Amino acid sequence: xxxxxGLFQKVDQLVTGRRPVDDELxxxxxxxxxxxxxxxxxxxRIVDNLRDVARSERISDSEDIKTRLKEEISxxxxxxxxxxxxxxxxxxxxxxxxxxxxxGKTTSIAKLANxxxxxxxxxxxxxxxxxxxxxxDQLEIWANRIGVELIKQREGADPAAVVYDxxxxxxxxxxxxxxxxxxxxxxxxxxxxEELKKIGRVVERESGRPADExxxxxxxxCGQNAISQAQEFKAAVPISGIILAKLDGTAKGGIVIxxxxxxxxxxxxxxTGEGISDMQEFNSREFAEALLG
Amino acid sequence: xxxxxxxxxxSVFKKLKxxxxxxxxxxNDALREVRLVLLEADVNYKVVKDFIARVKExxxxxxxxxxxxxxxxxxxxxxxxxxxxxxxxxSEFKFSPRPPTIIMLAGLQGSGKxxxxxxxxxxxxxxxxxxxxxxxxxxxxxxxxxLQVLGGQLQVPVFSLGERQDPVAIAxxxxxxxxxxxxxxxxxxxxxxxxxxxxxxGELSRMKAEVSPHQILLVIDAMTGQDAVNVxxxxxxxxxxxxxxxxxxxxxxxxxxxxxxxxxxxxxxxxxxVGEKMDALEEFHPERMASRILGxxxxxxxxxxxxxxxxxxxAEELERKLRENKFDFNDYLEQLQQMRKMGPLDQLINMIxxxxxxxxxxxxxxxxxxxxxxxxxxxxxxxxxxHPEIVNGSRRRxxxxxxxxxxxxxxxxxxxxxxxxxxxxxxxxxxxxxxRRPSIPFFG
Numbered sequence: 001x002x003x004x005x006g007l008f009q010k011v012d013q014l015v016t017g018r019r020p021v022d023d024e025l026x027x028x029x030x031x032x033x034x035x036x037x038x039x040x041x042x043x044x045r046i047v048d049n050l051r052d053v054a055r056s057e058r059i060s061d062s063e064d065i066k067t068r069l070k071e072e073i074s075x076x077x078x079x080x081x082x083x084x085x086x087x088x089x090x091x092x093x094x095x096x097x098x099x100x101x102x103x104g105k106t107t108s109i110a111k112l113a114n115x116x117x118x119x120x121x122x123x124x125x126x127x128x129x130x131x132x133x134x135x136x137d138q139l140e141i142w143a144n145r146i147g148v149e150l151i152k153q154r155e156g157a158d159p160a161a162v163v164y165d166x167x168x169x170x171x172x173x174x175x176x177x178x179x180x181x182x183x184x185x186x187x188x189x190x191x192x193x194e195e196l197k198k199i200g201r202v203v204e205r206e207s208g209r210p211a212d213e214x215x216x217x218x219x220x221x222c223g224q225n226a227i228s229q230a231q232e233f234k235a236a237v238p239i240s241g242i243i244l245a246k247l248d249g250t251a252k253g254g255i256v257i258x259x260x261x262x263x264x265x266x267x268x269x270x271x272t273g274e275g276i277s278d279m280q281e282f283n284s285r286e287f288a289e290a291l292l293g
Numbered sequence: 294x295x296x297x298x299x300x301x302x303x304s305v306f307k308k309l310k311x312x313x314x315x316x317x318x319x320x321n322d323a324l325r326e327v328r329l330v331l332l333e334a335d336v337n338y339k340v341v342k343d344f345i346a347r348v349k350e351x352x353x354x355x356x357x358x359x360x361x362x363x364x365x366x367x368x369x370x371x372x373x374x375x376x377x378x379x380x381x382x383x384s385e386f387k388f389s390p391r392p393p394t395i396i397m398l399a400g401l402q403g404s405g406k407x408x409x410x411x412x413x414x415x416x417x418x419x420x421x422x423x424x425x426x427x428x429x430x431x432x433x434x435x436x437x438x439x440l441q442v443l444g445g446q447l448q449v450p451v452f453s454l455g456e457r458q459d460p461v462a463i464a465x466x467x468x469x470x471x472x473x474x475x476x477x478x479x480x481x482x483x484x485x486x487x488x489x490x491x492x493x494x495g496e497l498s499r500m501k502a503e504v505s506p507h508q509i510l511l512v513i514d515a516m517t518g519q520d521a522v523n524v525x526x527x528x529x530x531x532x533x534x535x536x537x538x539x540x541x542x543x544x545x546x547x548x549x550x551x552x553x554x555x556x557x558x559x560x561x562x563x564x565x566x567v568g569e570k571m572d573a574l575e576e577f578h579p580e581r582m583a584s585r586i587l588g589x590x591x592x593x594x595x596x597x598x599x600x601x602x603x604x605x606x607x608a609e610e611l612e613r614k615l616r617e618n619k620f621d622f623n624d625y626l627e628q629l630q631q632m633r634k635m636g637p638l639d640q641l642i643n644m645i646x647x648x649x650x651x652x653x654x655x656x657x658x659x660x661x662x663x664x665x666x667x668x669x670x671x672x673x674x675x676x677x678x679x680h681p682e683i684v685n686g687s688r689r690r691x692x693x694x695x696x697x698x699x700x701x702x703x704x705x706x707x708x709x710x711x712x713x714x715x716x717x718x719x720x721x722x723x724x725x726x727x728x729r730r731p732s733i734p735f736f737g
Contacts, residue, residue: 031338034332034338034519035337035338035519036519037518037519037520040329040332040333100516100541100544101403101405101541101569102402102403102404102405102514102541103403104402104403131569132439133438133439133440133442133443133446134435134436134438134439134441135435135439137434137435137439138433138434138435138436138438138439140435141434141435142434155442186541186543186544187544187545188543188544188545189543219403219514219516221401221514221517221518221520221524222514222516222517222518223335223516223517223518223521223546223549223550224332224333224334224335224547225335225516225544225545225546225547226516228545228546229516246401246402246403246487248487249401249487249488249489249520249524250488250489250520250523250524251518251519251520251523252519252520255518274402274432
């Protein structure tokens with residue numbers, strides 16, 4: 001996984017050559033973590049812990065420090081629930097996809113639909129971003145390319161009504177999964193967050209349970225603001241996981257460590273390109289085991 | 294999760310306040326907190342390092358002003374350095390003496406290029422120019438359609454050759470079509486791309502070589518983290534950009550990326566995107582960005598917005614009433630109409646220093662509720678509007694019945710009104726204080 005590769009490459013570079021375990025080393029480790037967009041307080045805490053451990057266990061080998069750092073970060077990422085997608089006893093499973101403007105929701109939905117379809121699911125997309133110009137067209141083009149059905153209304157329609165239509169259609173067509181696209185919204189806009197709650201209520205009323213997954217799409221380029229985004233979206237709808245988009249750039253997306261560690265939101269997928277198959281399941285345990293093994 | 298940045302700075306400087314001199318240790322303590330604040334604001338690690346070193350040099354040096362408290366001195370230096378770093382360069386937008394002026398937008402996926410292109414076209418049109426939007430994003434599905442829809446809304450023509458053409462050829466054809474069609478501004482919307490994507494970056498180079506844009510603007514999301522320096526650095530070294538547009542500044546992101554990109558490239562930030570509406574594009578104000586990054590609110594923006602929305606006479610009248618504490622429901626009713634012009638209320642409240650989400654909870658006014666609010670006020674007698682304190686339980690019931698709302702809603706409105714009155718009085722006092730820097734009344 002690129003995020004960790006990049007991060008640990010940096011750490012590897014820093015601590016190769018068995019250098020002394022001193023303040024300079026810890027400062028550089030902190031710097032590396034901050035530059036990977038870890039939350040600043042998380043980064044400081046991790047390095048402070050490491051410093052304490054080094055002192056109490058009299059670790060004098062920088063290689064050991066490196067191992068400890070990897071263990072610590074892996075532990076933070078493995079805490080909490082695992083990363084697979086929820087499947088419901090009663091079809092269709094309903095997945096809501098939310099996020100700020102430009103995070104990569106529509107593209108991520110296309111990739112997700114493609115993955116689910118390739119696993120033999122009958123997927124139905126709901127074009128509930130009725131706000132942004134041509135958002136419906138964008139999703140429709142993807143739907144045609146992948147070969148999944150799309151439920152839409154006109155631009156400007158009530159997004160909750162689109163989701164309602166999609167759920168009805170999914171029942172009659174025996175779809176396994178409904179994935180609803182929603183308009184990008186800044187988490188600070190309360191009226192738009194209310195709209196999201198309404199979509200959540202419609203899902204709950206029509207399927208007798210809350211959405212099976214509410215996936216927050218997060219741009220890997222995003223910095224500390226991701227925490228505010230996750231908090232505000234979580235306050236409106238029960239966020240069950242994160243799709244970390246655009247990990248193919250040079251950004252490390254380290255902020256997700258805090259999202260998982262402190263907000264308990266697992267990272268479920270990582271987007272790594274513009275192609276339809278450029279998305280992988282993000283499995284922190286696998287990663288941790290590979291790292292420690 | 295975090296204590297608000299402004300609170301933190303206040304407490305740091307409270308520690309400093311009262312000491313006679315500013316020792317190196319004092320400066321170090323304060324700057325340690327400033328460093329955290331800047332990192333929390335997503336300013337790049339290296340940029341922060343340089344910045345702190347610079348401030349330290351100035352703050353500990355001989356420049357200490359006798360008239361300021363140590364805390365004020367540190368704030369002053371931090372604020373000045375930040376403003377200087379954010380500003381400078383030629384931020385003014387220059388048009389070519391020989392039209393058409395060609396503007397090329399570039400940036401990462403999802404940074405807001407297409408929306409910015411439309412907003413720019415809207416701005417130019419309002420200035421009496423005849424812009425042409427060019428759909429040169431042939432990769433993202435429906436990107437062309439998006440621009441066409443926006444162009445249609447603005448009644449600005451959109452040039453497109455569909456998505457099967459080379460973007461460079463599209464740009465070239467658009468420019469020659471602009472000249473013959475009497476357009477004096479050409480705005481090229483290009484596809485989002487990663488700064489490390491050699492092929493697509495090469496396409497931008499070719500486009501630049503082919504149409505020689507007068508302005509190449511890099512569009513950067515205000516929420517960008519540490520990587521902003523890499524993105525801006527790469528785009529700039531390849532294209533020599535003329536400046537930046539920082540988008541999504543209507544979020545609660547501190548926008549430290551703005552400082553990073555300016556520090557790394559030296560190129561000016563020319564515009565700020567502040568909303569989804571087509572007129573939500575402003576010129577960039579370094580001093581406001583500085584106080585935002587430091588978490589000190591944006592009083593100046595608020596005042597300017599209020600002034601723009603109100604006519605001068607109404608504004609003076611309002612200011613007088615605020616100062617004399619005579620602002621009543623009649624004025625409120627009048628202001629409701631004015632405020633709608635100022636933009637989303639929650640956004641306005643966000644600009645007020647010291648306000649945080651928790652405090653906001655009680656103050657927030659949902660815009661869709663404005664007509665209900667109006668109905669409530671219109672159901673009040675003139676006496677009640679002038680003296681809200683006389684509105685007791687039975688009056689509240691009558692008002693609720695008369696306006697078709699509930700007593701709870703009436704209660705809420707009256708409470709909100711009182712809070713708002715307090716808040717606005719605060720602003721009026723600040724302004725009456727001679728338009729001091731936003732930081733000073735706050736820490737003074």
